[in-house]
Amino acid sequence: MLEIAVLGLLNESPLHGYEIRKRLSNLLGAFRAFSYGSLYPTLRRLSEAGWITEESPLDGPAASATRSRRGKRVYKLTADGKEHLAELLADVGPDAFDEEGFGARLAFFAQTRSDIRLQILEGRRRRVEEQRDGMRSSLARTGQRLDRYTRELHEHGLESVDREVRWLTELIESERSSADNGAEA
Amino acid sequence: MLEIAVLGLLNESPLHGYEIRKRLSNLLGAFRAFSYGSLYPTLRRLSEAGWITEESPLDGPAASATRSRRGKRVYKLTADGKEHLAELLADVGPDAFDEEGFGARLAFFAQTRSDIRLQILEGRRRRVEEQRDGMRSSLARTGQRLDRYTRELHEHGLESVDREVRWLTELIESERSSADNGAEA
DNA sequence: TTCGTCATGTAATGGGTTACATGATTAC
DNA sequence: GTAATCATGTAACCCATTACATGACGAA
Numbered sequence: 426m427l428e429i430a431v432l433g434l435l436n437e438s439p440l441h442g443y444e445i446r447k448r449l450s451n452l453l454g455a456f457r458a459f460s461y462g463s464l465y466p467t468l469r470r471l472s473e474a475g476w477i478t479e480e481s482p483l484d485g486p487a488a489s490a491t492r493s494r495r496g497k498r499v500y501k502l503t504a505d506g507k508e509h510l511a512e513l514l515a516d517v518g519p520d521a522f523d524e525e526g527f528g529a530r531l532a533f534f535a536q537t538r539s540d541i542r543l544q545i546l547e548g549r550r551r552r553v554e555e556q557r558d559g560m561r562s563s564l565a566r567t568g569q570r571l572d573r574y575t576r577e578l579h580e581h582g583l584e585s586v587d588r589e590v591r592w593l594t595e596l597i598e599s600e601r602s603s604a605d606n607g608a609e610a
Numbered sequence: 611m612l613e614i615a616v617l618g619l620l621n622e623s624p625l626h627g628y629e630i631r632k633r634l635s636n637l638l639g640a641f642r643a644f645s646y647g648s649l650y651p652t653l654r655r656l657s658e659a660g661w662i663t664e665e666s667p668l669d670g671p672a673a674s675a676t677r678s679r680r681g682k683r684v685y686k687l688t689a690d691g692k693e694h695l696a697e698l699l700a701d702v703g704p705d706a707f708d709e710e711g712f713g714a715r716l717a718f719f720a721q722t723r724s725d726i727r728l729q730i731l732e733g734r735r736r737r738v739e740e741q742r743d744g745m746r747s748s749l750a751r752t753g754q755r756l757d758r759y760t761r762e763l764h765e766h767g768l769e770s771v772d773r774e775v776r777w778l779t780e781l782i783e784s785e786r787s788s789a790d791n792g793a794e795a
Numbered sequence: 796t797t798c799g800t801c802a803t804g805t806a807a808t809g810g811g812t813t814a815c816a817t818g819a820t821t822a823c
Numbered sequence: 824g825t826a827a828t829c830a831t832g833t834a835a836c837c838c839a840t841t842a843c844a845t846g847a848c849g850a851a
Binding site for chain 2: 451452454528531532534535560563567572573574575577578579581582584585588589592596
Binding site for chain 4: 626627628629646647650651681682683
């Protein structure tokens with residue numbers, strides 16, 4: 426998941442690690458903040474895979490010997506990386522529909538083709554509907570036996586997924602109508 | 611987290627591993643289902659700590675030599691385990707207020723003292739309020755710059771935490787009024 | 796010159812999952 | 824007797840976090 430987030434960010438502009446982390450925190454909302462302990466190893470890995478390049482401003486033509494080997498390292502997406510990102514964003518496999526995968530894709534929807542956007546939104550909705558139906562029938566079956574608190578927890582959970590389904594439906598409808606406009610214009 | 615869930619379940623009745631997993635799945639809702647790969651090692655660990663006992667029905671007086679060493683293993687909470695569980699449920703440290711920790715405690719609220727319940731509910735509410743305020747101000751600051759999808763994601767997230775705050779407030783109020791009745795009765 | 800914040804990194808650990816392997820019991 | 828499901832268990836892996844260590848740089 427870090428992979429898609431990092432590549433997605435670098436597709437907008439080159440950045441260094443510290444900055445990536447800050448952007449990530451407010452892009453993915455307060456609800457997800459990766460630590461450096463996972464970020465830097467990921468950057469290393471992506472670099473080794475050839476998807477990003479790692480460039481120290483000090484490496485340039487006038488690299489002075491007095492400077493330490495440590496300093497800002499700026500990361501850029503390569504052509505291979507762009508391609509890889511496009512594949513990741515267009516992947517409509519099961520991972521795209523769980524909470525994390527969906528969130529990561531949605532955050533970069535602006536870079537995603539409209540028909541893929543629709544597939545992802547619909548897949549996510551299907552997934553959440555299944556979850557809702559499971560919760561609903563489990564509550565209907567065993568709801569009476571549950572103590573008050575557990576029942577409250579389940580009911581609140583059910584309402585939450587129900588809201589998510591409605592939200593997704595709105596997004597899907599607005600996506601469809603803008604796709605129509607785009608296609609027929 | 612598995613620890614508190616397992617001890618909490620065994621406080622109600624002795625159970626074997628397979629059954630624990632089933633109960634857990636519908637107790638914690640469809641949203642959390644531990645695998646055997648974590649459950650059995652946990653049972654082992656709790657047993658070694660002396661919090662539960664592990665008893666095979668075949669170990670009894672008439673243990674026949676023809677039976678294999680494998681079969682249902684029934685787990686029971688020990689006196690030490692009961693004590694330990696009470697400590698876990700009454701622990702109002704920071705862990706009690708995050709999503710997982712709060713969920714686990716709420717699921718066993720029926721076994722928790724009323725004043726502790728109130729502390730946990732209030733601590734959780736404080737935590738979620740902080741989250742909400744962070745999201746709200748971040749949305750106010752950078753909301754205009756965000757693309758439509760990212761903004762939708764943030765707004766939906768904000769509404770969700772907002773709903774959770776209101777839900778917690780209701781629980782707190784009903785907890786307070788039943789505490790009053792209980793104390794003055 | 797020292798303090799705060801920007802910036803990069805590593806080692807140990809954690810808390811789980813997946814995939815696999817096996818045995819016991821029940822229903823047909 | 825065989826298929827489904829109940830039941831227990833392990834090994835390899837994954838994806839992160841925490842705690843720690845270090846260094847660069849600007850402002851008071």
